[in-house]
Amino acid sequence: MFKAEIEEVGLLKDSMKTISDLISEGLFQLTEDGIQLVAADPAMVGLVDFTLKEEVFETYEINEETKVGLNIENLYSILRRANSGDTITLSVDEDTSKFKIEMVNNSTRDFSLPILNLSEDDIPSVGDLDQFTFNTDLDTSVLEGAIKDAMVVSDAVTITADGDSLNISAEGDQSGVDFTVESGAEGVHEMSGSDAKSMFSLDYLSKMIGAKKLADTVTVKLGQDFPMRMEFTQPDQVDLNFVLAPRIEED
Amino acid sequence: MFKAEIEEVGLLKDSMKTISDLISEGLFQLTEDGIQLVAADPAMVGLVDFTLKEEVFETYEINEETKVGLNIENLYSILRRANSGDTITLSVDEDTSKFKIEMVNNSTRDFSLPILNLSEDDIPSVGDLDQFTFNTDLDTSVLEGAIKDAMVVSDAVTITADGDSLNISAEGDQSGVDFTVESGAEGVHEMSGSDAKSMFSLDYLSKMIGAKKLADTVTVKLGQDFPMRMEFTQPDQVDLNFVLAPRIEED
Amino acid sequence: MFKAEIEEVGLLKDSMKTISDLISEGLFQLTEDGIQLVAADPAMVGLVDFTLKEEVFETYEINEETKVGLNIENLYSILRRANSGDTITLSVDEDTSKFKIEMVNNSTRDFSLPILNLSEDDIPSVGDLDQFTFNTDLDTSVLEGAIKDAMVVSDAVTITADGDSLNISAEGDQSGVDFTVESGAEGVHEMSGSDAKSMFSLDYLSKMIGAKKLADTVTVKLGQDFPMRMEFTQPDQVDLNFVLAPRIEED
Missing domain, CATH: 3.70.10.10 (Proliferating Cell Nuclear Antigen)
Structure with missing residues (x-):
C-alpha cells in the first residue's frame, strides 16, 4: 500500500520535466524516506539520482518498500496538467497494476498510468565516486x-x-x-x-x-578525465543529482 | 447591396479563428438579422452554426438577402491584421464579385477576397435534434x-x-x-x-x-450514442453553436 | 590594431540580427569613423549599407584601416548571448586571424570568430542613385x-x-x-x-x-521601375540603409 499527498505541485512537475528530458522510463523506489529514482539514459552517459523526500508530502503512507516502473514522459505529460493550488495524491493500485495520480481542487481528476515491468538490473549503482579532485x-x-x-x-x-x-x-x-x-x-x-x-x-x-x-x-x-557530478538540492524536500560521463578527447 | 460596419473587431476575429480551424470554406448568408454561416466540415463530423447579429454592427445596410461563398482561412488571415481600435466595414462588390474588408483607423486599408461559387446544397440542415436527453x-x-x-x-x-x-x-x-x-x-x-x-x-x-x-x-x-451540441452565446451579439457526431464504439 | 568597447549592446545586436537575415557573410571595414559594412545578398537583389559610428563606442582605438571578413550569422549567434549591462569589447587578433568579442559583467566571457578571406571585389558600389523621384x-x-x-x-x-x-x-x-x-x-x-x-x-x-x-x-x-532606398538612422550612432532592386512586372 502506497498513498502520498503533495501540495508542492511545482517541485514534482519541475523534477519530472528535467528527468524526462534525459530518461524515458525508470524504476521508482517508494520507501519510508520518500520517492527515489536512480536511472541512466540508454547510452549510459548520464545518470539521474533523484529523491523527493517524505517531508515534502502532506500525508505519506507506505506499508512496505515497493518499486514501480513508470514511463517518465507519460508521467510528466499528466503532471503538466496539474495547476498550482491542486493537491496531488499519488497511489499504487496493485489490483489493476496502475499508478494513480489524483488532482483535487474544485473538481477531482483521476489519472492512471500503467506500472511497467522493469528489471531491477536496470537500476545503476551510484557508487562512491571518490576520485573527484x-x-x-x-x-x-x-x-x-x-x-x-x-x-x-x-x-x-x-x-x-x-x-x-x-x-x-x-x-x-x-x-x-x-x-x-x-x-x-x-x-x-x-x-x-x-x-x-x-x-x-x-x-x-x-x-x-x-x-x-x-x-x-x-x-x-x-x-581528471572523470565524470562530473551536479547536485541540485532543496533541504528536506528534494535532491536531484546527475553524474555525467566525460567525453574522451581523440588526439 | 450589403454594407456593415463593426467596431467589435475581437468578436469577428475570434469567431473566424475558431471556425477556420474546422472548416475551410462556407456560404455566408447575409440577412436582415445579421450574418449567418451554417457549414459542416468535409468529413461531415462537425457542424458549425454561427450568427453575428445585426445589433453588434454600428451600421448595417442590406437591400436583399444574399449568399456569399468565402474561403474562411483567407478571411481569417485578413481579419488577423485588424487592430483593436479599427473600424471594419464589410461589403459586397457585385461588379467584381469581391467581398471587401475595409479597416479604418489613422489610415485606411482595403482588403478584398474573391466570392466563391459554392452550391447551396452545401448548407447542411441544422435540423431539430429533439433526442437530447x-x-x-x-x-x-x-x-x-x-x-x-x-x-x-x-x-x-x-x-x-x-x-x-x-x-x-x-x-x-x-x-x-x-x-x-x-x-x-x-x-x-x-x-x-x-x-x-x-x-x-x-x-x-x-x-x-x-x-x-x-x-x-x-x-x-x-x-445516447447521439451528437453533442455546444452553444457559445453572447446575447444580441453572437451565437456560435456546434454539433459534433458521436464516434460509435467498436466492440 | 583594432580595439573598441561598446555598452550599447542592443544597437549591435539589433543591427546584426537584421543584417544576418539578409546576408550570411560580409567584409567589415574598420575605419577611424567607425565600423562599416556594405554588402549585397547572393542574388544581388538587396544591398546593405551599415555604419556603426565611432561616437557610439566607449573607447575606440585603431591604427590603420582594416577589412575583416566575418560570417554574420555566427557573429549574431554570439552577440545574442550578450546581456544588457554587459560591456562588449571587439578586437582583431592578427596572429591567430580571429575576431574577438569579449563580454564583461560580473564575469568575463571571451568569444572568438575566424576572420574569413573575402575578396574586396565583394564590396558592391553603393553608387549615387540620383534617379529617385x-x-x-x-x-x-x-x-x-x-x-x-x-x-x-x-x-x-x-x-x-x-x-x-x-x-x-x-x-x-x-x-x-x-x-x-x-x-x-x-x-x-x-x-x-x-x-x-x-x-x-x-x-x-x-x-x-x-x-x-x-x-x-x-x-x-x-x-520609376527603380530601386527603393530605406534609411534607418540614429544620429551619431548608427546608419542602416538598404537598397532593394525592383521586380520588373511581366506583362
Missing part, C-alpha cells in the same frame, strides 16, 4: 550561462579547474568561447580542491541544467 | 480543462451524464483519465435531464472549445 | 503595417507615389489589399517629389523592416 558551489545561473555560451560554438565543452578558478571553454569550426570564474567572485559560494580537467557533451549538460528551477545553487564535482 | 450550462474553463486532460492519454473521450453529474473519461495505451462534476459544483450553473452517453473525437472538441473566447459559459446537450 | 519620412510602424498586410495576400507589393500620397498595394490569388497614406497624415513626417512606381519582393522588405528596432522613422526613396 575539485568541488564548487555556484549560482545555477552562472553555470547555465556558460553552457548556453558554449552551445553557440560547439556540441562539447572542456571544463578545467584548479583550487582557485573554474574555466569552461568550447571550440567549434574555428569559433571559440572561453569563460573563467575565480574563487570569491560573485555567484561563487565555495571552491576547493586541486586540478581537474574533462570534456562533456553540451546536449546532456543543457538538459541537466533544467534542474535550475529546483535550486538557486548547484554543487559541481570534477576530476 | 441531457442539458448543462458550464463554465467553458471546466469543459476545456477536461478536454485537455483527456488529450494527454487518448484521441477520443467518453462523456456520460445523468441528471446530477457529468463524467468525462478517456482511455489510451493503458493510461486513463476520469473527471466528474456534480450538479451544483462550482462552475456548473444548470444541469438537468436523464442518462446520456456518447464517445467523441478530441480533435474536433479541442477545436470547438476555441470558442471559449466568445463566452464564459457553454451549454452542452447530449443523448 | 520621390522621398518620404514615415513612422516605421506605418511601413511595417503595410508590408505585413500585403504579405497576407501576395509575395510582392506595388508601391506607387506622387508628391502627395504613397500607395502600397498587393494582388494575390484574386485577393488583394490596398493602403494609402496622404502627405500630412499621422505618422507621415515629410513627403515630396513626383510620380514613382515600382514592384518589390515582400520577402526582402519584411526582412529589411526588421531595422525598425533601430529607428522610429524611416526615410523611403523611390523612382
Whole structure:
C-alpha cells in the first residue's frame, strides 16, 4: 500500500520535466524516506539520482518498500496538467497494476498510468565516486550561462579547474568561447580542491541544467578525465543529482 | 447591396479563428438579422452554426438577402491584421464579385477576397435534434480543462451524464483519465435531464472549445450514442453553436 | 590594431540580427569613423549599407584601416548571448586571424570568430542613385503595417507615389489589399517629389523592416521601375540603409 499527498505541485512537475528530458522510463523506489529514482539514459552517459523526500508530502503512507516502473514522459505529460493550488495524491493500485495520480481542487481528476515491468538490473549503482579532485558551489545561473555560451560554438565543452578558478571553454569550426570564474567572485559560494580537467557533451549538460528551477545553487564535482557530478538540492524536500560521463578527447 | 460596419473587431476575429480551424470554406448568408454561416466540415463530423447579429454592427445596410461563398482561412488571415481600435466595414462588390474588408483607423486599408461559387446544397440542415436527453450550462474553463486532460492519454473521450453529474473519461495505451462534476459544483450553473452517453473525437472538441473566447459559459446537450451540441452565446451579439457526431464504439 | 568597447549592446545586436537575415557573410571595414559594412545578398537583389559610428563606442582605438571578413550569422549567434549591462569589447587578433568579442559583467566571457578571406571585389558600389523621384519620412510602424498586410495576400507589393500620397498595394490569388497614406497624415513626417512606381519582393522588405528596432522613422526613396532606398538612422550612432532592386512586372 502506497498513498502520498503533495501540495508542492511545482517541485514534482519541475523534477519530472528535467528527468524526462534525459530518461524515458525508470524504476521508482517508494520507501519510508520518500520517492527515489536512480536511472541512466540508454547510452549510459548520464545518470539521474533523484529523491523527493517524505517531508515534502502532506500525508505519506507506505506499508512496505515497493518499486514501480513508470514511463517518465507519460508521467510528466499528466503532471503538466496539474495547476498550482491542486493537491496531488499519488497511489499504487496493485489490483489493476496502475499508478494513480489524483488532482483535487474544485473538481477531482483521476489519472492512471500503467506500472511497467522493469528489471531491477536496470537500476545503476551510484557508487562512491571518490576520485573527484575539485568541488564548487555556484549560482545555477552562472553555470547555465556558460553552457548556453558554449552551445553557440560547439556540441562539447572542456571544463578545467584548479583550487582557485573554474574555466569552461568550447571550440567549434574555428569559433571559440572561453569563460573563467575565480574563487570569491560573485555567484561563487565555495571552491576547493586541486586540478581537474574533462570534456562533456553540451546536449546532456543543457538538459541537466533544467534542474535550475529546483535550486538557486548547484554543487559541481570534477576530476581528471572523470565524470562530473551536479547536485541540485532543496533541504528536506528534494535532491536531484546527475553524474555525467566525460567525453574522451581523440588526439 | 450589403454594407456593415463593426467596431467589435475581437468578436469577428475570434469567431473566424475558431471556425477556420474546422472548416475551410462556407456560404455566408447575409440577412436582415445579421450574418449567418451554417457549414459542416468535409468529413461531415462537425457542424458549425454561427450568427453575428445585426445589433453588434454600428451600421448595417442590406437591400436583399444574399449568399456569399468565402474561403474562411483567407478571411481569417485578413481579419488577423485588424487592430483593436479599427473600424471594419464589410461589403459586397457585385461588379467584381469581391467581398471587401475595409479597416479604418489613422489610415485606411482595403482588403478584398474573391466570392466563391459554392452550391447551396452545401448548407447542411441544422435540423431539430429533439433526442437530447441531457442539458448543462458550464463554465467553458471546466469543459476545456477536461478536454485537455483527456488529450494527454487518448484521441477520443467518453462523456456520460445523468441528471446530477457529468463524467468525462478517456482511455489510451493503458493510461486513463476520469473527471466528474456534480450538479451544483462550482462552475456548473444548470444541469438537468436523464442518462446520456456518447464517445467523441478530441480533435474536433479541442477545436470547438476555441470558442471559449466568445463566452464564459457553454451549454452542452447530449443523448445516447447521439451528437453533442455546444452553444457559445453572447446575447444580441453572437451565437456560435456546434454539433459534433458521436464516434460509435467498436466492440 | 583594432580595439573598441561598446555598452550599447542592443544597437549591435539589433543591427546584426537584421543584417544576418539578409546576408550570411560580409567584409567589415574598420575605419577611424567607425565600423562599416556594405554588402549585397547572393542574388544581388538587396544591398546593405551599415555604419556603426565611432561616437557610439566607449573607447575606440585603431591604427590603420582594416577589412575583416566575418560570417554574420555566427557573429549574431554570439552577440545574442550578450546581456544588457554587459560591456562588449571587439578586437582583431592578427596572429591567430580571429575576431574577438569579449563580454564583461560580473564575469568575463571571451568569444572568438575566424576572420574569413573575402575578396574586396565583394564590396558592391553603393553608387549615387540620383534617379529617385520621390522621398518620404514615415513612422516605421506605418511601413511595417503595410508590408505585413500585403504579405497576407501576395509575395510582392506595388508601391506607387506622387508628391502627395504613397500607395502600397498587393494582388494575390484574386485577393488583394490596398493602403494609402496622404502627405500630412499621422505618422507621415515629410513627403515630396513626383510620380514613382515600382514592384518589390515582400520577402526582402519584411526582412529589411526588421531595422525598425533601430529607428522610429524611416526615410523611403523611390523612382520609376527603380530601386527603393530605406534609411534607418540614429544620429551619431548608427546608419542602416538598404537598397532593394525592383521586380520588373511581366506583362
